[in-house]
Amino acid sequence: MSADPLGMTAAAQAELIASGEASGEEVFDFWRERAAGDELGAYLWVAEDNAGGSLPPVAVKDLFCVEGVPSGAGSRILRGYRPPYTATSVGNLQAAGAQVLGKTNQDEFAMGSSNENSGYRPVQNPWDRTRVPGGSSGGSAAAVAAGTAPWAIGTDTGGSIRQPASLCGIVGMKPTYGAISRYGMIAFASSLDQCGPLTRDVTDAAILLSHLESRDPCDSTSLGIPDGVTLPSAERLDGLRFGVWGLEEEGLEPGVADAVTATLAKVEELGGTLEEVDLPHARYGIAAYYVIAPAEASANLARYDGVRFGPRSDANGDLTSMYERTRHDGFGDEVKRRIMIGTYALSSGYYEAYYGTAQKVRTRIAQDFVSAFERVDFVVTPTSPTVAFELGARTADPLAMYLSDYFTVPMPLAGIPAISIPCGLSEGLPVGFQIAGPAFSETRILDAAHALERAIGFDGVPVR
Amino acid sequence: MIDRDEVLHVARLARLRVSDEEVERLAPELSKILGHVETMNELDLDGVEPTSHVVDLTNVLGDDAPRPSLPRDKALEQAPDAADGGFRVPAAASTRLGRVRADSHPGAG
Numbered sequence: 001m002s003a004d005p006l007g008m009t010a011a012a013q014a015e016l017i018a019s020g021e022a023s024g025e026e027v028f029d030f031w032r033e034r035a036a037g038d039e040l041g042a043y044l045w046v047a048e049d050n051a052g053g054s055l056p057p058v059a060v061k062d063l064f065c066v067e068g069v070p071s072g073a074g075s076r077i078l079r080g081y082r083p084p085y086t087a088t089s090v091g092n093l094q095a096a097g098a099q100v101l102g103k104t105n106q107d108e109f110a111m112g113s114s115n116e117n118s119g120y121r122p123v124q125n126p127w128d129r130t131r132v133p134g135g136s137s138g139g140s141a142a143a144v145a146a147g148t149a150p151w152a153i154g155t156d157t158g159g160s161i162r163q164p165a166s167l168c169g170i171v172g173m174k175p176t177y178g179a180i181s182r183y184g185m186i187a188f189a190s191s192l193d194q195c196g197p198l199t200r201d202v203t204d205a206a207i208l209l210s211h212l213e214s215r216d217p218c219d220s221t222s223l224g225i226p227d228g229v230t231l232p233s234a235e236r237l238d239g240l241r242f243g244v245w246g247l248e249e250e251g252l253e254p255g256v257a258d259a260v261t262a263t264l265a266k267v268e269e270l271g272g273t274l275e276e277v278d279l280p281h282a283r284y285g286i287a288a289y290y291v292i293a294p295a296e297a298s299a300n301l302a303r304y305d306g307v308r309f310g311p312r313s314d315a316n317g318d319l320t321s322m323y324e325r326t327r328h329d330g331f332g333d334e335v336k337r338r339i340m341i342g343t344y345a346l347s348s349g350y351y352e353a354y355y356g357t358a359q360k361v362r363t364r365i366a367q368d369f370v371s372a373f374e375r376v377d378f379v380v381t382p383t384s385p386t387v388a389f390e391l392g393a394r395t396a397d398p399l400a401m402y403l404s405d406y407f408t409v410p411m412p413l414a415g416i417p418a419i420s421i422p423c424g425l426s427e428g429l430p431v432g433f434q435i436a437g438p439a440f441s442e443t444r445i446l447d448a449a450h451a452l453e454r455a456i457g458f459d460g461v462p463v464r
Numbered sequence: 465m466i467d468r469d470e471v472l473h474v475a476r477l478a479r480l481r482v483s484d485e486e487v488e489r490l491a492p493e494l495s496k497i498l499g500h501v502e503t504m505n506e507l508d509l510d511g512v513e514p515t516s517h518v519v520d521l522t523n524v525l526g527d528d529a530p531r532p533s534l535p536r537d538k539a540l541e542q543a544p545d546a547a548d549g550g551f552r553v554p555a556a557a558s559t560r561l562g563r564v565r566a567d568s569h570p571g572a573g
Contacts, residue, residue, distance in 0.1 A: 290501055
């Protein structure tokens with residue numbers, strides 16, 4: 001193989017394989033060596049056997065079940081678990097020719113915005129190793145940004161694809177709820193969880209998405225993307241209306257606001273129009289999310305009890321003690337916090353006040369987007385209010401950590417798709433620009449992101 | 465505000481053992497998070513329908529065709545204590561005569 005895959009998009013590598021310039025095995029071997037040399041803590045497992053394939057291999061977040069491969073959602077309560085089946089999303093990629101390169105580190109059960117809640121080790125940001133890569137799909141984002149994976153998949157419940165993509169200077173997309181099967185994805189919050197791509201550019205994201213989306217008999221909430229995914233080609237934004245939200249929000253770093261404002265100027269240069277949109281209930285997104293997601297998690301995580309999988313503690317005590325100690329020893333602090341919030345919110349006497357209210361706020365947020373999309377084609381925001389923060393900076397204050405997802409939480413609450421693309425640097429660190437659209441508008445979002453990506457010309461190679 | 469007793473009550477509901485140190489930490493942490501959550505109460509939500517699912521789905525009827533399920537030995541493979549074709553667990557209760565076994569029924573699951 002004469003070409004160097006490191007500097008290429010996954011699409012370009014697929015062309016190398018198709019033209020016979022490189023074999024799938026050579027490309028796989030190249031990436032397996034890169035992944036094995038990872039120094040950021042991005043991987044929890046790297047493939048041993050060369051599986052080849054017509055597409056470059058894909059790094060897969062640890063919470064996707066892959067038959068016979070360690071799959072533990074970054075949690076010690078699933079230490080050593082090797083599932084007897086493969087997630088539909090991963091199976092779809094394998095069928096398309098993209099084999100599993102490795103399992104990437106993540107916040108335990110996808111609960112976190114910094115990857116510091118991993119049951120194993122934190123991940124470092126390739127742009128500055130003293131900083132977080134974001135989370136919860138921090139390993140997937142760091143691997144793509146650092147060039148230890150050609151592309152990756154993750155999951156997004158409140159921002160877990162888009163926020164780490166933003167902090168690592170890559171592209172990340174959360175599709176419409178239901179676009180991709182959740183079968184075999186270790187569940188966090190079932191009404192919000194959605195799989196999606198983390199890639200070097202928008203075209204790679206579109207390619208992965210086109211293979212991931214499907215209606216799956218094993219997930220009755222899956223629909224696929226009714227019109228499929230068309231690969232993006234747009235170079236202009238003529239006639240498209242962009243609704244701007246969030247530039248006046250408290251807590252937005254000036255450097256982030258500047259980069260986003262410069263991107264808005266590019267939108268206009270390309271023929272798009274801007275107007276401010278009001279999403280009056282979106283500011284209550286974090287409040288509603290931190291009832292709904294923990295409530296669903298407390299139910300989903302009830303299955304980790306030392307009976308069917310994972311390690312067991314106090315095997316010689318009585319049954320209740322075995323349950324309680326297994327869960328005490330296996331779950332990390334953040335997971336325990338969320339289980340406690342969720343159990344409290346669902347407990348007798350509090351259900352209506354918390355869960356019932358949060359579901360009504362969810363309705364209001366979805367209605368805000370519906371109203372906005374009557375006037376504009378897309379809603380655009382900063383992806384994260386700040387650039388990557390220092391490791392340890394927010395671990396002592398859970399609420400401050402939660403507010404990292406201020407701009408990304410409203411979209412999953414409304415079930416709509418959104419992409420984050422890198423739009424510039426602030427203090428030498430990447431800034432993400434978020435584009436959200438109505439349900440199943442993936443192709444239009446990808447097209448707009450493609451046109452903007454060309455105009456921005458972001459240099460995605462971290463200074464190393 | 466969530467106090468110490470409430471933390472212990474909720475932990476019991478969640479089948480989660482918490483150490484004394486964790487109880488001391490969780491009480492103020494949960495109170496602070498729920499304090500933020502309660503900003504929702506600023507909103508007038510009278511008459512708003514709750515959302516439990518974001519996508520309009522209608523039922524789709526599938527063929528009622530049998531297909532193979534996971535073989536029992538594969539389903540048991542990852543268990544910390546599998547025995548006699550089932551998941552073995554510690555006794556659920558004890559009597560004066562001794563512990564009552566609570567083995568899962570081999571046909572279950």
